[in-house]
Amino acid sequence: MQRPHKAYPVELAQFHSADYVEFLHRITPDTQHLFRQELTKYNLGEDCPVFENLFEFCQIYAGGTIDAARRLNNQLCDIAINWAGGLHHAKKCEASGFCYINDLVLGILELLKYHARVLYIDIDVHHGDGVEEAFYFTDRYNLTKYFILVTYPDVKVMTVSFHKFGDLFFPGTGDVKEIGEREGKFYAINVPLKDGIDDTSFTRLFKTIISKVVETYAPGAIVLQCGADSLAGDRLGCFNLSIDGHAECVRFVKKFNLPLLVTGGGGYTKENVARCWTVETGILLDTELPNEIPENEYIKYFAPECSLRIPNGHIENLNSKSYLSTIKMQVLENLRSIQHAPSVQMQEFIILWLLIAVIYEFQVPPDFYIPEFDEDEQNPDERMDQHTQDKQIQRDDEFYEGDNDNDHMDVG
Numbered sequence: 001m002q003r004p005h006k007a008y009p010v011e012l013a014q015f016h017s018a019d020y021v022e023f024l025h026r027i028t029p030d031t032q033h034l035f036r037q038e039l040t041k042y043n044l045g046e047d048c049p050v051f052e053n054l055f056e057f058c059q060i061y062a063g064g065t066i067d068a069a070r071r072l073n074n075q076l077c078d079i080a081i082n083w084a085g086g087l088h089h090a091k092k093c094e095a096s097g098f099c100y101i102n103d104l105v106l107g108i109l110e111l112l113k114y115h116a117r118v119l120y121i122d123i124d125v126h127h128g129d130g131v132e133e134a135f136y137f138t139d140r141y142n143l144t145k146y147f148i149l150v151t152y153p154d155v156k157v158m159t160v161s162f163h164k165f166g167d168l169f170f171p172g173t174g175d176v177k178e179i180g181e182r183e184g185k186f187y188a189i190n191v192p193l194k195d196g197i198d199d200t201s202f203t204r205l206f207k208t209i210i211s212k213v214v215e216t217y218a219p220g221a222i223v224l225q226c227g228a229d230s231l232a233g234d235r236l237g238c239f240n241l242s243i244d245g246h247a248e249c250v251r252f253v254k255k256f257n258l259p260l261l262v263t264g265g266g267g268y269t270k271e272n273v274a275r276c277w278t279v280e281t282g283i284l285l286d287t288e289l290p291n292e293i294p295e296n297e298y299i300k301y302f303a304p305e306c307s308l309r310i311p312n313g314h315i316e317n318l319n320s321k322s323y324l325s326t327i328k329m330q331v332l333e334n335l336r337s338i339q340h341a342p343s344v345q346m347q348e349f350i351i352l353w354l355l356i357a358v359i360y361e362f363q364v365p366p367d368f369y370i371p372e373f374d375e376d377e378q379n380p381d382e383r384m385d386q387h388t389q390d391k392q393i394q395r396d397d398e399f400y401e402g403d404n405d406n407d408h409m410d411v412g
């Protein structure tokens with residue numbers, strides 16, 4: 001376990017516009033009535049409310065994903081997990097779907113310093129629109145500080161999103177026809193699905209497409225967004241996936257043995273989110289977990305079965321075999337259009353990057369707080385102290401249940 005640093009505003013501004021970051025920093029629930037125009041401009045309020053310590057919340061989850069990427073870059077680990085991250089809807093200049101800062105884009109930008117090709121995979125029930133948009137042209141028109149990437153065109157990001165599409169489902173994008181543009185053409189892959197997809201159809205489609213993507217694109221690192229709102233019984237989702245079905249995708253991606261950054265994402269039946277990410281942590285750590293949840297202070301949320309697994313859903317599966325086959329064929333056809341460029345010599349890439357950094361006083365912050373030791377080797381009593389401290393600042397109303405939930409605005 002690592003305690004990540006809180007991301008600095010300058011780090012958040014590697015993707016987001018400086019004025020948006022500054023506004024997030026400045027705004028509070030008490031002052032928001034003075035900034036009606038800005039709230040509209042940055043899409044704050046409604047789905048993306050201003051709450052106490054909003055900016056610190058963003059700094060914490062974004063810092064987690066950035067540090068995860070840096071630890072992978074420094075080969076301090078093979079797999080890095082940040083369940084607090086995965087806020088895939090946030091845009092360069094605005095919040096969206098309960099996402100304020102797009103930690104995934106920031107993590108991918110870190111990985112691009114060491115890997116010429118980064119693959120982004122998203123299994124949240126919602127389209128990963130913010131990440132797709134950031135790399136839609138993949139020639140960095142909206143990532144001006146990373147002009148190195150313009151000068152080195154082989155550096156690319158491929159985004160692949162599996163999600164519910166149609167019936168005005170949020171955010172409304174993610175048609176199979178959205179494939180990227182200009183230099184990014186064929187580097188955005190969308191797998192639009194209908195209500196009720198089950199484990200068998202989903203995992204089969206996922207494995208077929210992802211195998212072909214990895215074979216064709218040969219990524220140097222993978223970012224996997226594991227939104228748990230694609231599970232059966234989610235309050236906002238509409239799929240029939242069991243935790244084993246969802247986790248099978250994680251197991252499959254792990255098998256490629258590439259540097260892997262795993263994040264959370266959406267998930268609105270909270271006890272199932274906890275179950276899902278626990279099972280997936282076990283898979284990523286090669287640790288078998290018993291199905292029975294051990295006694296703990298939150299056990300009442302898992303009653304009466306107190307088991308890790310949940311039953312499959314019973315929503316009618318509207319994804320016919322012919323529909324899924326058509327989608328698969330279209331995606332594979334687009335993949336065939338990719339002319340695979342010869343691989344970049346990474347040493348050459350890093351030297352060039354450093355040279356430009358020096359010449360232009362390139363504003364990429366250094367890697368902050370990468371410890372040279374593994375915190376697991378620290379005195380466990382000290383870690384316990386930190387944990388106790390955290391518990392003391394936990395809000396009493398953080399764990400709630402039933403209809404009094406105040407998270408009705410979330411759609412991420």
Ligand SMILES: [Zn+2]
Nearest residue numbers: 124126266412
């Ligand atoms: Zn979602």
